[in-house]
Amino acid sequence: MTGLAGLPALPHRLVLSLPAKGHAVRTARETTEQILVQWGIGLRHPHIGPALLVLAELVTNSVRHAAELSPTITVLLAAGPETLAFAVHDKHPHRPELYGPGASASGGGLATVTELITGLGGTAAVHGDAKGPGKSVWITVPL
DSSP: OOOGGGOTTOOEEEEEEEESSTHHHHHHHHHHHHHHHHTTOOTTSTTHHHHHHHHHHHHHHHHHHHTTTOSEEEEEEEEOSSEEEEEEEEOOOOOOOOSSHHHHHHOHHHHHHHHHHHHTTOEEEEEEOSSSSOEEEEEEEEO
8 A cells, every 4th residue: 555655744644444334434534524623724724625525535435346355445644734635545456547538437426536636736646556456546635
């Protein structure tokens, strides 16, 4: 799994492992909200609502499409004064396209995710595991 080591200068970090079940979406969102407040990032920041929506979509996708091969999913969170970054990792080998015609064909949710994140000035990327078939969908959002 691509880890938090690739995010230098982001002093706040959290790794959350969740069962790939429906309640993981709510748990991931609520935990992230609580952690952001602890880190001093206001939930009223204009980029936080969309970022939480994207996080929920990514967790939903992992639960919906990867649970059979990945009984747990991992949410990685990192933040600094100017950036919020997060990833959702599962062990399913499929690496979805986030940009281009394959993104909208493979699922409207990911096309919406990339459009929303790009509109905020952020980035979205899929990184495969160095050892194994899994992947992480990484999102960065400027604060």
